[in-house]
Amino acid sequence: MNAPTTVATSVAPSTEQYCTFWVDGLFFGVAVDEVQEVIRHQPMTPVPRAHEAVHGLINLRGQIVTAVDLRVRLDLQERPADRPPMNVIVRCAGEVVSLLVDDIGDVIDTSDRGGAAPVPPNLPGALRDVVREVRPLADAILLVLDVDRALDLTIHDTDTTGGTP
Amino acid sequence: MDDDAEIIAEFLVESHENLDQLDRDLVELEQQPGSRDLLSSIFRTIHTIKGTSGFLAFGRLEELTHVGETLLSRLRDGEQEMTLEVTEALLRMVDTVRGLLDAIERTASDTDPSVDVAPVVEVIERLLAGEPAAPPATTDVETAATLQGTDGGGVDPTSSPDGLSAPPSVPPATVDEEVWDGVERRTPAADPAETFDGAERRTVVDSSVRVDVDLLDNLVQLVGELVLTRNQILQRTEAGTDAELGRASQRLDLVASELQESVMKTRMQPIGQVWSKMPRVVRDLAHQLGREVELVMEGHETELDRSLLEALKGPLTHLVRNALDHGIEPPDVRTAAGKPAKGTLVLRAFHESGQVVVEIRDDGKGIDPARIGAAAIDRGVVTREQLARMDAREVLGLIFRPGFSTAAEVSNISGRGVGMDVVRTNIERIGGSVDVQSEVGRGTTCRVRIPLTLAIIPALVVGEGGERYAIPQANLVELVRLEGEDLARDVERLAGAPVLRLRGRLLPLVHLAETLGGGEPATDALTVVVLQSDDIRFGLCVGEVHDTQEIVVKPIGRQLKGLAMYAGATIMGDGRVALILDVAGVAQTRGISATDADAADTRGDADPDATALLVLEVAGGRRAALPLEAVARLEEFPVSRIERSGTAEVVQYRDGILPLVRLAPAIGLTETDASDEQVHVVVHDVGGRDGGGSVGIVIDRVLDVVETTLVRSDSGRRHGVTGSAVVQDRVTDLVDLPAVVALAGAGAR
Numbered sequence: 001m002n003a004p005t006t007v008a009t010s011v012a013p014s015t016e017q018y019c020t021f022w023v024d025g026l027f028f029g030v031a032v033d034e035v036q037e038v039i040r041h042q043p044m045t046p047v048p049r050a051h052e053a054v055h056g057l058i059n060l061r062g063q064i065v066t067a068v069d070l071r072v073r074l075d076l077q078e079r080p081a082d083r084p085p086m087n088v089i090v091r092c093a094g095e096v097v098s099l100l101v102d103d104i105g106d107v108i109d110t111s112d113r114g115g116a117a118p119v120p121p122n123l124p125g126a127l128r129d130v131v132r133e134v135r136p137l138a139d140a141i142l143l144v145l146d147v148d149r150a151l152d153l154t155i156h157d158t159d160t161t162g163g164t165p
Numbered sequence: 166m167d168d169d170a171e172i173i174a175e176f177l178v179e180s181h182e183n184l185d186q187l188d189r190d191l192v193e194l195e196q197q198p199g200s201r202d203l204l205s206s207i208f209r210t211i212h213t214i215k216g217t218s219g220f221l222a223f224g225r226l227e228e229l230t231h232v233g234e235t236l237l238s239r240l241r242d243g244e245q246e247m248t249l250e251v252t253e254a255l256l257r258m259v260d261t262v263r264g265l266l267d268a269i270e271r272t273a274s275d276t277d278p279s280v281d282v283a284p285v286v287e288v289i290e291r292l293l294a295g296e297p298a299a300p301p302a303t304t305d306v307e308t309a310a311t312l313q314g315t316d317g318g319g320v321d322p323t324s325s326p327d328g329l330s331a332p333p334s335v336p337p338a339t340v341d342e343e344v345w346d347g348v349e350r351r352t353p354a355a356d357p358a359e360t361f362d363g364a365e366r367r368t369v370v371d372s373s374v375r376v377d378v379d380l381l382d383n384l385v386q387l388v389g390e391l392v393l394t395r396n397q398i399l400q401r402t403e404a405g406t407d408a409e410l411g412r413a414s415q416r417l418d419l420v421a422s423e424l425q426e427s428v429m430k431t432r433m434q435p436i437g438q439v440w441s442k443m444p445r446v447v448r449d450l451a452h453q454l455g456r457e458v459e460l461v462m463e464g465h466e467t468e469l470d471r472s473l474l475e476a477l478k479g480p481l482t483h484l485v486r487n488a489l490d491h492g493i494e495p496p497d498v499r500t501a502a503g504k505p506a507k508g509t510l511v512l513r514a515f516h517e518s519g520q521v522v523v524e525i526r527d528d529g530k531g532i533d534p535a536r537i538g539a540a541a542i543d544r545g546v547v548t549r550e551q552l553a554r555m556d557a558r559e560v561l562g563l564i565f566r567p568g569f570s571t572a573a574e575v576s577n578i579s580g581r582g583v584g585m586d587v588v589r590t591n592i593e594r595i596g597g598s599v600d601v602q603s604e605v606g607r608g609t610t611c612r613v614r615i616p617l618t619l620a621i622i623p624a625l626v627v628g629e630g631g632e633r634y635a636i637p638q639a640n641l642v643e644l645v646r647l648e649g650e651d652l653a654r655d656v657e658r659l660a661g662a663p664v665l666r667l668r669g670r671l672l673p674l675v676h677l678a679e680t681l682g683g684g685e686p687a688t689d690a691l692t693v694v695v696l697q698s699d700d701i702r703f704g705l706c707v708g709e710v711h712d713t714q715e716i717v718v719k720p721i722g723r724q725l726k727g728l729a730m731y732a733g734a735t736i737m738g739d740g741r742v743a744l745i746l747d748v749a750g751v752a753q754t755r756g757i758s759a760t761d762a763d764a765a766d767t768r769g770d771a772d773p774d775a776t777a778l779l780v781l782e783v784a785g786g787r788r789a790a791l792p793l794e795a796v797a798r799l800e801e802f803p804v805s806r807i808e809r810s811g812t813a814e815v816v817q818y819r820d821g822i823l824p825l826v827r828l829a830p831a832i833g834l835t836e837t838d839a840s841d842e843q844v845h846v847v848v849h850d851v852g853g854r855d856g857g858g859s860v861g862i863v864i865d866r867v868l869d870v871v872e873t874t875l876v877r878s879d880s881g882r883r884h885g886v887t888g889s890a891v892v893q894d895r896v897t898d899l900v901d902l903p904a905v906v907a908l909a910g911a912g913a914r
Contacts (some may be wrong), residue, residue: 045632045734045742048681050725057721057734057742062390064734064742066722095722153724 018142020105021088024076026127027105027140034090034147038104041084042067051153055100060089067098068151075126092147099150110135110142170273171465172441176217177270178373183210184266187259195252204241207255211237214262220445223275226265229282232289233258239293254288261285378471381432388421388428389717395421396714396738399820418820425715432472436514436523437465439478443485447510450489457496457507458489464514469521473615476595477523480588484525484611485510487585492529492609502606504528517614520639526610532603534560541566558700559758561601565589596732598749600700624716624745626737627694628709629677633743635716635735640748642695642702644710652691665693665704668870674704675755680730698749703757712819713798714738718745730754777872779847780892782865784834788897790890791847793870795902797859798848807844813909816846816861823848824909825861831905832885832898851906860909869893 018029019038044056044067053073058065067087071079079085085100116133123131132146187210194203215230233255239245261282268277395417402414440462451458469477493499493508500506513524534557541547541563552560564585592599597615616622616639624635645667647655655666656674663674674693676685686708693704716735721744725731729750737743752758777793806816807825814825825846829836844863851858873892877899881889885908887901 043741045744047725047728047731047744048683049728049730054724057744059736059740059742062393062736064719064721064736066724068724093723097722097724151724 016111021101036089069100208237400738433468467514488527492527528608531605626711627707645693648690784829797850
């Protein structure tokens with residue numbers, strides 16, 4: 001849980017390329033070298049009693065991948081039932097995790113499109129927590145996601161905090 | 166002795182490899198004298214051999230390698246110069262070591278008089294003393310020459326370096342001839358027995374291959390994938406009508422199972438590997454702490470997965486240290502307490518229901534719950550109120566809490582308060598558990614349970630809320646189905662908590678649906694999976710029971726790590742993911758803890774002579790009994806499913822063929838008319854984990870499961886029956902299982 005920050009900072013300057021996607025109308029980007037692949041909606045096995053943002057587990061070629069719903073994670077509106085999410089498979093702290101998003105955008109190169117701006121302080125807390133920086137582009141504002149923070153769920157499972165027999 | 170033989174065999178394989186490396190190193194050293202790296206490498210090799218030979222009590226080998234090591238260390242530290250004489254002395258030492266190893270391989274001891282270590286030791290000692298006197302020098306030179314003629318050439322064709330071929334101009338002196346003769350005789354002696362020697366050598370050295378562990382791990386991974394794919398294919402072909410495909414997939418099934426078993430076996434290692442270090446640890450500690458301890462080790466050959474073995478090393482050593490430090494008292498205290506001055510520490514390993522159990526038992530002073538309680542309050546581990554609510558077992562469990570240590574004085578062995586909780590964490594990390602029992606003044610027993618292997622486990626798949634969950638078979642005790650009257654009679658609520666009356670005991674019930682966050686389902690039937698984890702036993706009510714299958718345990722992400730109720734996840738035949746329930750975690754989540762009855766039950770302490778029997782009816786009313794532990798499962802098949810293979814009856818069962826034996830004729834009774842449409846079958850696993858060696862024993866019906874102390878009588882003894890006993894006031898035949906199983910003949914492989 002501590003190591004990821006170093007990964008993030010070492011990644012950020014090395015690339016200006018972002019894999020982009022939409023979540024509830026917001027335009028997000030993840031550094032391309034953190035993204036393994038993008039796949040369609042998969043059959044999902046729910047995990048009862050897990051954090052509410054954990055939407056379920058998928059079978060990615062024999063590997064078990066946790067799918068985290070970004071809408072829930074970011075405290076956004078619930079996804080309409082008729083819109084199956086897409087999986088953005090990211091690598092994070094040695095694990096492979098799926099981010100559930102609404103739609104996939106292009107891979108964009110921001111190197112010649114102006115620099116990064118700090119995160120506006122009036123963003124809702126859940127967003128401010130996980131957005132590393134913003135990049136105002138001509139037609140949209142790209143929110144650069146800090147994957148490690150986005151996937152750091154503090155489990156509120158009161159049942160497991162008790163003593164063990 | 167067998168254990169020793171195994172250790173020795175390992176030592177030989179390792180040493181032969183090391184010596185080959187040593188030969189190369191020594192020869193290379195001549196090209197670049199004074200290479201620190203080479204010298205260090207050589208030093209390490211000899212040091213290793215010395216260490217092990219000391220441990221295995223090969224005195225002569227130790228003596229030889231000891232002087233060699235001294236010489237090498239001085240060379241390495243630059244205190245001695247590398248000269249031709251030194252090289253030759255070293256080569257000669259290596260040769261003699263080889264001779265001794267050969268002798269050990271032949272006779273299991275290094276006392277073979279044909280290998281003489283004294284002259285070599287003498288030469289090296291002379292070199293160490295810094296007197297390169299002429300006579301020994303000639304000895305060396307002559308040695309080297311002979312060496313080339315006999316062994317040197319065989320070791321490495323390129324190893325007849327000019328540096329060695331030059332000196333033989335020195336004429337061999339007669340005295341030296343004699344000295345050398347001792348060693349050389351070994352070769353001619355081995356020659357006539359070439360075939361013998363060669364064969365022997367092959368069994369130890371050439372029949373085993375060293376493989377990179379990563380490669381093995383990779384293989385296990387791949388086999389895991391293969392097993393999953395096989396499951397998928399089997400599921401598809403079961404529904405299909407293509408007979409050819411069906412046969413091919415049956416074959417695939419078989420091959421995959423065998424492959425899986427073999428690959429798993431490659432990773433299995435006897436626990437003796439970890440234990441081999443214990444005598445030394447115990448000796449040193451006992452010495453340091455002023456204790457007298459006799460170490461008894463049982464079950465060396467118990468095998469478990471290599472990775473588990475690795476993970477077990479630390480915790481086991483720690484438990485042994487604890488036993489010596491906190492358990493066994495100093496001799497005077499023991500004598501005063503009326504115990505023998507010498508304490509006994511028993512390490513015992515054995516297989517039990519798919520798990521490996523390792524016990525560390527001492528006859529020391531035991532753990533006083535009162536002291537533990539007081540210390541726990543002192544250290545703020547628990548509050549006084551919490552402690553008051555705990556029973557003796559729970560209080561003992563406190564020693565596994567972080568920050569707990571009762572050593573009155575912190576020693577450098579244990580008592581720093583970072584011990585037992587780390588032990589438990591490490592054992593739990595590999596899916597195991599540890600518990601402790603103790604009797605004040607009598608001793609303490611720590612019991613560590615670990616799964617056989619991490620990768621593939623048999624599991625029961627159950628369904629709840631449209632999803633499937635896998636329960637490790639190791640935790641499974643039995644399945645109980647309750648309907649109608651039985652349900653009303655046997656399930657009761659105590660202050661809202663459901664309990665099941667099961668054979669005279671109250672079993673707490675937990676609804677899986679509730680555990681998963683739903684409500685308690687209202688049903689007119691109940692399927693209870695009776696589960697056991699350590700000393701905790703409870704019934705898990707599930708929606709449906711699918712089947713048992715081999716599952717590949719896969720880790721789940723850190724987002725789910727906080728959930729104690731899941732042990733991991735697996736991929737089912739249809740490619741979907743299913744969660745694996747962690748039985749201990751479920752119990753913990755639902756607040757179920759061990760009761761003394763459970764504890765007594767698991768240990769069988771209550772009545773050590775009691776045997777659990779499956780009592781059944783055969784041949785129209787005759788009673789027979791099988792040991793319950795021999796029963797893998799109970800099944801019912803429609804008569805129409807029985808097919809014939811040769812003269813044997815078989816049924817297709819769990820993706821394989823199950824040979825059937827009718828119990829009545831097998832124990833000399835007349836078979837009743839098979840008017841039933843169902844046959845009742847007791848499935849018995851003859852051997853092997855994957856059901857490959859199962860036999861179905863056809864009976865009329867199951868009467869009961871009883872736990873009783875058998876008073877065996879020889880009356881009624883005949884083929885298939887070992888005797889009889891009175892069970893539940895009725896005379897009951899005791900089935901001779903091996904004899905009955907043998908009737909299944911070739912069908913049961």
